[in-house]
Amino acid sequence: MLRLAALLIALAFAQTAAAQDFPALFRVVNVSAGDVLNIRAEPNARAAIVGRFERTQVGIEVVGLSEDRRWGLVRIDEGIGWTSMRYLQAERSDSWRDGQQTLTCLGTEPFWTFRFFLPNNRAEYVAPDTSFEVRTDAPHLPGTQFPPTLTLPFQGAREGFAVIRNGVCSDGMSDRLYGLEGQIYWRGQAQGLSGCCMLGH
Template sequence: MVRTALALVLSLVLTGPAFATQEYSLPTLFDVLGVASDDVLNIRAEPNASAPIVGTLAPDARGIEVVEERRNWGRINTGGGTGWVSMRYLSYRTDVWLPGELPPAFRCLGTEPFWDARREGNDLVLRSPEDQEGDRRPVQAVLDTGVFRSPARVVVAQGMTLFSHPQICSDGMSDRLFGLTATLVLLGDSPRILTGCCLIGP
């Protein structure tokens, strides 16, 4: 049963919606560009210039994760919620989704139960409130779709496989929205599946 579910999820992740070749696919990271050194980039509650300001970005801010784009506005997370910034002042990074690799800050998390998974060196480490040291499993492969700059990834570790797929995702605990869904399959004596969201920003 677990192997069938694993094969199905792998098939959906690696052959899911086709990505057209483009400059970037979301989520990805951007740097602020074109804002005066004595100014800030406003984060607004809605994707328009008249919406209330809910935060700001420094003129030299880097590694800003954009999870969604509407009418040349990008949704980012700020504090415990989300907001929108003008894409006119963001420059996308070309070093984020490299073939067979994960962005350095990539991590996934979930609730009910709470869990957190990230790559640390050669290991995929799964932590929970009850196990802060974490369950470390050697990473055997990081798979991608082969589509240019697609964010979809599968991390295969010993007895553990993490599927990450681009889709707007809520952690169920805050107003933040993420650009990647997560499915973590744990094998062994008591196989189980954990679900959640992933992020690539710091």
């Protein structure tokens, strides 16, 4: 837990320099045939290897950058690690705030998942005792610049809205970190949901 707390502080500091740029999706580039891209425990080439990406790996979500912007923080299994940005290339030029990328928010106690299939206007909510689909106002979604946020009003089986904002987020169940926080508010209910969000899925 001490390591996780230190990473939260380091990542929060790093994100202030380019909060609206991350999280973002990347692909592996410039790795030789037969080789892999290492994921390390700390943002330096001498740190222990905790995982690896294949040379053709795509859809890697970089949550934030190290202070020197040379290393990207990525999720692996139930934890996190750092990989060199020298071998990663952005898959898209747009931002998560543009309403053009699918976003998945999730939370615990109770466990729930809310997928927003953007830029389409369909979304689905899944929890142990219920699941349903709703429609959003995509692609015309309100948001703010500073701090970066995106609001997703929805209607259908349930009505309400989701607010997604840039921020270091922990699921509370593992050492995994996310670059987006999400809050869900239901019309007519005082109690909403709070969780973490990621790109795609």
